[in-house]
Amino acid sequence: MELTNRFNEHARKATLGLCLVPSALRKTHNWGHHVDSLVELFNEYLPSPLSLPSDLHMWSIKFTNCDQSKLPSSPPQALIQCDEEVFPNIFRLLKIVATLPMTTCEAERSFSALRRLKMFLRTTASEDCLNGS
Secondary structure: HHHHOOHHHHHHHHHHHHOOHHHHOOOOOOOOHHHHHHHHHHHHOOOOOHHHHHHHHHHHHOOOOOOOOOOEEEHHHHHOOOOOOHHHHHHHHHHHHHHHOOOOOOOOOOOOOHHHHHHHHHHHHHHHHHHHH
């Protein structure tokens, strides 16, 4: 049940935004289908959703002659190289993808900063504090 909730259709479509990262874009051959899913999911956030396919084509051309080691490999790195005025849709999608949580890891209570602080205060309490004077 937990896996079904974690990897529902909405989450899978949202992670398709990772194909906009240039290192992944080079490996993705059928990005036309991904573009349709992204437009469907983020239509209200895009400045001009109809021009997304042409933006994506220009975005891929921008990195065709780049060395594989110099390609951005994460959404924040790609966001730095994306000009908002030239690629407004790509910029907005990269911004969204860069802020999506990619994991459901939670901090355990035993590593809580508050618990460590309380333990420190208990161990460093002086005699006066313990007597209540």
